[in-house]
Amino acid sequence: APKPAATEAPAASDAKIGFAIEHFSVIEGTTWSGAQDRAGKRLQAKYPNVEYMYRENVAPDQSVPFAEEMIADGAKIVVGNAEFMGMPLKEIAAKYPDVYFVSIVASDLSTERNFIRYFPRQYQALYLEGLVAGALTQTGNIGVVSAFPNVQVLRRTAGFVMGVQDAAKLLNKEINIYVKYAGDWYLPQEERDIATTLVDQYKVDVLTQQTDSGSTLDVATEKGVWYIGKDMDTVGEYGWSNTDTVALSFDTRWEVGYNIMLEQYMAGNQNPTTILYPGMETTMTLADGTVVPTVDLMNNGKTGLDAISPKALPLIPQEILDLVKQRRDQMMNGEWDPFTDHEIVSNGTGLDLEGLPVPAAGTVVKEAGKEATVEFLLAQFNFDLQGTTILK
Amino acid sequence: MTEIKQGDIVLQARGITKRYPGLVANDHIDFEIRAGEIHAILGENGAGKTTLMSILFGLTHPDEGEIYVFGKKVNFRSPLDAIDLGIGMVHQARKLISAHTVLENILLGHPHAGAILDMKKTAEEVKQLCDAYGYKIDLNAKVWHLSEGEKQMVEILKALYRGAKILIMDEPTSALAPPETEKLLETIQLMTKNELAIVPFITHKLPIVLSVSQRVTVLRRGKIVARLNTAEATEQSLAMEMIGREVLFNLKRPDVKIGKPILQVENISVHDDKDYWAARNISFEVREGEIFGIAGVSGNGQQPLAEALAGLRKASAGRVLFENKDITRLSSLERWKKGIGYIPSEQRAVGSIGDFSLVENLLMSYYYDDQFVKWGLIDAKKIRQLTQELIEEYNVATPNPDVKARNLSGGNLQKMILARVFSRKPRLIIANLPTQGLDVGAMEFVQNKLLEEKKAGAGILLISEDLDEIMALSDRIAPMYEGEFMDILPGGSAQRETVGALMAGHKQKAVQA
Amino acid sequence: MWEFWIRSLNASTIFAIAGLGEVVGQRAGVMNVGVEGAMLFGATIGFIVAKTTGSYLLGFLAGIAIGALIGLLHAFFTITLHGDQVVNGMGIWILGFGLTTYIGSPYAGPLGMGRIPTIGGLSPFFFAALVLTFVIWFVLFKTHWGLKIRSVGENPTVAEVSGINVVRTRYWSVIFSGAMMGLAGAVYALDYNPVWSYNLLMGWGFIALALVFFSMWNPYILLSGAVLFGALWQVSLNPESFLPNIFSRYIWRTFPFVITIIILVIMSTHWFSSRWGAAKPEALGLPYEKD
Amino acid sequence: MKLAGYTLKLEKKASFSGLEAILISVVAIAFALFLVGFIFLQAGVNPAEGYKAIFTYAFANSFGVPLTINRAVFILLSSFAFIVPIRAGLWNIGMAGQLYFGALSAFGVAYALGARVSGAVLSPWVVIPLMIVGAIVGGGLIGAIPGVLKGRFNTNEIVVTMMLNFIGYWVVAHMIKEGGPFMGSGGEGEGYKLPASIQAPVVSGVSVLTLAIALILAVLLYVLFTRTRFGYQIRAFGHSPAASRYAGISPFKIAFLTFVIGGALAGLAGYHYFGTVPNLNQIPKNYGDFGDMAFYGIICGLISQGNPLAAIPLALLFGGLTSGGRYVQGKLHLSYGIDYALLGVLMIVLVAFQFFFRYRFVLKKES
């Protein structure tokens, strides 16, 4: 059952609580920080005494001075929304014992009493997207415009690939998944050219991305192939495209995790949960009363199966739709997880980490039915799933 | 425009005044040119000749005064206005774009060039002009491939092709060898006869003025001091007017015993910046107490040769010995340290640093001297004191040694350069055009200083265009033409005419003489 | 392979248009190292105008106009005020980066207009670039205008005494040069990658600048260089199709810059200049002061 | 231009005094700030308040000041990298590339000593000096490229250094990303982190070691230019290459050495920022932003007229503007880019004001 959203009264004091996010990038556009920015605003709307504060495009050398300056201004929770500028906050955690510091996880998992690590289980939604993508492809080629191999990207892509592979099995299709790296999160030209290459040269008819610029979506529109979005509802939120191109997308509601921290803070908790890895089963109630899970399919303002583009819907076999619905419901209830259910097999490609080489091709890293540890998923997932084609 | 007859006034200037900071370059000058006449303007360096011509060509705006062309008052905003009225100019410094072809240079800015250039038609028309004056030139050659004489032809062709009726020539002969000069004089006389081109002819070379012009105007320090018909003038009278006092060469030529060879040059060859042969297979020696004079018109390879000897240019072949040691591969600094002093021809661009004080300029020859620089640190007091002493010894007119070199007049700057070089007590002095641009007083001072060094036993390699200077100072004379020594003659007995002919490349004539 | 060349040529279109603009300015003696800045202005203003009016034509005109305005600014500072060309160019770049980011942020996202039709996958602007290359070559080398432009870049003093208005010629050249950069930026933002995001050019202006030195100031060599750089760009993105596992994509990115240095060195050797003369306009970078 | 019997004329100056230079620079900076004030107004912010926020954060806020100082040291070292060659008339705009290579080489030293894998195996007394030497050598070697090419072939140093900036940028990417040798432990596109034991000393958030080095260098460079033989040779070459060649100064030596020194100084800036500033101690993902920041060094060098001591207050000012500019953008919720716009306007205005170093307006009474 979904964890009940906390309903107990917030701490008696109505004193202002500064909720501060240090954004590593600009917040305008389809950026990672844009989604975080919306989370901050929603929390401010929900709690009258919470004030959302932020700094944009913060460099690592600025993260501590800016944090201290915002603490002096009343910040009680300070988030670094990328690991490279969130980790420095650990250094000042002891200096400000009453403040919660938060860093988004990339691969490091270290914590302190008041230094929290947070990441949402986006791979759950990505798995569902993979099912739809696998059903939609006619050429049998799906392209991923990706940033660069790292734990987060590899894990997320694995969720998507797992969905595609399940669809392929179910529909008895042969599907190639091509992953091409741009080199960074935000490289508009590279992303465009890579997307174009995938469509023109690799005959991809479903495109998705693990990068931040709008170029991939634009190529999909231009070339008339399906686009599967990530991390935000580009159609509903920005109106950047329409459901003729965007078959499906999902939204990450960062506020769900932040809400947990706020609640613990308001309850006067000196020992907050230091590793937060919520998935679809964790929800919160927004100011307007809607209940949102941490991640969910979302497109054009609609959630669940409704999020699938009406134009794409008839193209998807019923068995897939049923499976999407079933798995979503199960994940909402915390009863199922793709990484628990499936065997995880290495492709032999990925990224060697210190003391953690990429498992050889074919290695079964985790057997089917066994739960994957948080540590494995967040810090050690350094390989591609078997069957993925990496274009290097 | 009314018909112009020979003798009509075509260009007239009234009360032209141009001031530059600290001097009046043109002081209420009245001036006129008639059709068909060659009007020479005479004056020593800095008298204001170029300034006046630039004003008549619209390049410089006068502070005061009026200009009339064909009787109409004009106000030139730019050379284009002057060109439109039929004025052309051949500049003292070549005004051509070296990266462009001859034709492109001729067409540049031509009022009737048309939007799309018709190279073929232009080539034909220019060819006709060439034929008229007996010029032979490759119209499609890039200008940087041409010789000085050819470049000048291009400038004249350019002016004529634009239909110039009045042709201003600023020192057209200064870069030319004697045969090229003759050819030029023929051409301009032809022009005044046939084409009604009117040519004020500017020079400070008296014989040329006398041979070619009908009238002559003499400028001194920006003012007109005389205007007369050439027929009434003599070389002496003109020289008097030009410099305002009698020319007295008062050189104390000391009797010095010539000693051992200091510099031995063996079959040296030098290329210029464009990779052409500048000097070829030259051998000579300079001995203690000797002045060895190289006589030649600029551009015949003297400068590259001097630079090669000073270590500023690589010799392509041959050997240089200094005091019997091979120095061919030594850098200029090593040569300075060994006792070779070089006086370059360009005092402002090469011989001094305009933005540096006199003290810092002196350092140019002392920064490598451990007596003035210890542990890399400059002994400021010591070098300042030396500067002060040299300023006194060489009579440099300056309020103090902290004055910037750019603020010194030409003569005083040259004195300062000599002081710097000579104070290092060089065993060999290479003096390249040491009196160029100086007035008579300064010239005399420099020449006497060279003689003093000779007396002190230094060997001196004197490079000069001035035949009189070479004749007066040299113990031996090597006339140089197109990169080669035509001969080496004994200074005392050589004849002026012989040297002059050799300088012009006339070996045959010299033999006869 | 054909797809590879189409992508290369489409990228080279941007390099070529901006590079041709810079060639004209440099031929007139004025270097503008702020190509990137001028292009950013052209891209951003062109994008905003097209997006708000819905008209491509207005977008391109706005891009050209703002580019010309930047050219005018550069001309005023460097020609009239004798400011240093390099420093002012860098100022234009940084100003372009800062101001366009500031102005453009509210317009972040796709253009949302129908794409400009291609010709066999090639952008029509590629053909425009071909025509522009020929036209600029023709103007520079076959017309009086071009002779004037080249002359003020080689030796402004001589041009002046030949009756050329040096200041005016340089002004127009630099303004035209800016307009071309603005156009290149607009082509980028309206045709090549019609999604506005901050700093969207990410250094392409500098590649165009490098190209000018590569080209030895000749429009045809510039065009070939643009194609080469465009192909290198594509190789750097797709090493798997060509020379897999030799260099990382990052090392491939350095190639246009390494090649430019090599060409520059060759051009500056004695061997080269004694045969073909100095390719570089002689007065490039020097302020012209009439005395 | 005529005004009531007076003519306003433009006159060329032969020279200007130090006071004049200071005055012109101050007016220029004030004018640039005035222009940027319009951006504040357009964004609905009172410019006075905007600037107050920038300057109090940069110079009077206990969190902002260390940031300002760390950045000032970086800008100061970058400006030295510009000043040394510019005194010889040579333009080094390759500080970015040189500092990338300096940083790579410093981290290469630490890497070779095992800092990446198993933590420091050597004492900081050995590693830190070696990293500094590494930075100097790395930057110097890259500086040597334009130096040699200029000295040997007279290749345009501006273009070469600019190209090397891009080459350096991508080489860093190659080294720290996707399995590059200097990749950080998570492979997040940043370099590996120096273990705490070999991080340089920090006092109140300020990297004091590199601060001291920068200040000592300022004095040494001042002495170099005013007192020493080598400084004299550099200046002579800067004023007149032809005359200094005549005086026996080797153009190759000057081009080579000034660029090597410039590169080494920039390399040191790379070590300073990536190796010693608190919370970095690694080549960060956004290293390119610091390459861009090095361009402030050019402005600093130009305004200071090549005087290394005069560069100190300027570096402090620009360090403060970069930290305060970003601060005010976040604090007042201005659209991103305003700090870069300020820099761009400043740069262009300073170019325009260079005019007054060479010309003056004079009023003359009509006679």
Ligand SMILES: Nc1ncnc2c1ncn2[C@@H]1O[C@H](COP(=O)(O)OP(=O)(O)OP(=O)(O)O)[C@@H](O)[C@H]1O
């Ligand atoms: N632009 C200028 N600024 C300052 N002074 C100048 C300028 N041009 C010329 N002068 C000065 O004006 C005086 C006259 O110069 P001008 O060139 O007219 O002399 P000239 O008679 O042609 O001499 P020469 O025989 O050397 O060619 C000289 O003292 C010169 O230094």
Ligand SMILES: Nc1ncnc2c1ncn2[C@@H]1O[C@H](COP(=O)(O)OP(=O)(O)OP(=O)(O)O)[C@@H](O)[C@H]1O
């Ligand atoms: N190239 C130049 N640059 C700057 N100033 C110059 C230049 N040439 C001449 N001057 C200035 O013009 C003045 C006159 O110079 P000029 O060489 O004609 O002096 P002079 O009276 O002939 O003296 P001297 O007899 O020593 O040669 C000098 O005081 C000098 O300040």
Ligand SMILES: [Mg+2]
């Ligand atoms: Mg003259």
Ligand SMILES: [Mg+2]
């Ligand atoms: Mg004189």
